[in-house]
Amino acid sequence: MSGDSRQGPNILVSGTPGTGKSTLVAELLKSCSSMKSVNVSKLALDKNLIEEFDSERAVPIINEDAVLDELEPLIAQGNMIVEYHASEFFPKRFFDRVVVLTTDNTILFDRLKQRGYSEGKIRENVECEIFQILIEEAKESYDEEKVSVWPSETKEDLKRNVDRLREFILEWRENNS
Numbered sequence: 022m023s024g025d026s027r028q029g030p031n032i033l034v035s036g037t038p039g040t041g042k043s044t045l046v047a048e049l050l051k052s053c054s055s056m057k058s059v060n061v062s063k064l065a066l067d068k069n070l071i072e073e074f075d076s077e078r079a080v081p082i083i084n085e086d087a088v089l090d091e092l093e094p095l096i097a098q099g100n101m102i103v104e105y106h107a108s109e110f111f112p113k114r115f116f117d118r119v120v121v122l123t124t125d126n127t128i129l130f131d132r133l134k135q136r137g138y139s140e141g142k143i144r145e146n147v148e149c150e151i152f153q154i155l156i157e158e159a160k161e162s163y164d165e166e167k168v169s170v171w172p173s174e175t176k177e178d179l180k181r182n183v184d185r186l187r188e189f190i191l192e193w194r195e196n197n198s
C-alpha cells in the first residue's frame with residue numbers, strides 16, 4: 022500500500038497480553054484525535070467472527086479471513102491503530118509501522134494475576150514473553166525497518182512510547198502529503 026490516498030499511517034500495536042497495548046492505544050488517542058483504533062479481539066467478538074472456542078486454553082479462535090474482510094476498508098482509510106497480540110496473519114501491506122511491546126516477566130506475571138487469569142493462562146503468556154514469540158513473529162512477518170520493540174513497564178515508558186508514535190504519525194503525514 023503506497024499511502025497515496027490515505028491521510029495518515031496504519032499502525033499495528035502487538036505484544037503478549039498484559040504488556041500494555043490497550044493502555045498505549047488509549048493514551049495515544051487522547052493526544053492524536055485524528056487516529057482511530059480497532060481492537061481485533063473485540064471486533065471478532067462483537068461481530069461474531071469466531072471460528073471455535075479453544076476450551077483447553079480458554080481462548081476464542083478468530084475467523085481470520087472474516088476479520089481481514091472487516092479490517093480492509095478501515096485500513097484503506099488510513100489513520101488506523103490496530104491492536105492485537107499477534108501480527109502474522111495480517112497482510113504485510115496493511116501496516117506502515119509495527120510496534121511490539123515487551124514487559125519484564127515478573128511485572129507481566131503480576132499484571133496477569135491482577136487480571137484474574139488462571140495459573141495456566143498466566144504461565145502460557147509469561148512463557149510467550151520469555152521466549153520472545155511475538156517479537157520473532159513480527160520480525161518474520163514485516164520488513165525489519167518497520168518493526169519496533171519497545172519496553173512497556175513504567176509510566177515513563179508509556180509516555181515515551183506515546184511520543185514516539187505521535188512523532189511517527191506526524192512524520193508520515195509530512196512525507197506523504
Ligand SMILES: Nc1ncnc2c1ncn2[C@@H]1O[C@H](COP(=O)(O)OP(=O)(O)O)[C@@H](O)[C@H]1O
Nearest residue numbers: 038039040041042043044132173174175176179
Ligand atoms: N507502561 C506501563 N506502565 C505501568 N503499567 C502499565 C503500563 N502499560 C500497561 N500497564 C498496566 O498493565 C496492565 C495491562 O495493560 P493493558 O493495556 O490492558 O495490556 P494489553 O492490552 O496488552 O493486554 C493494566 O493494568 C495497565 O494499567
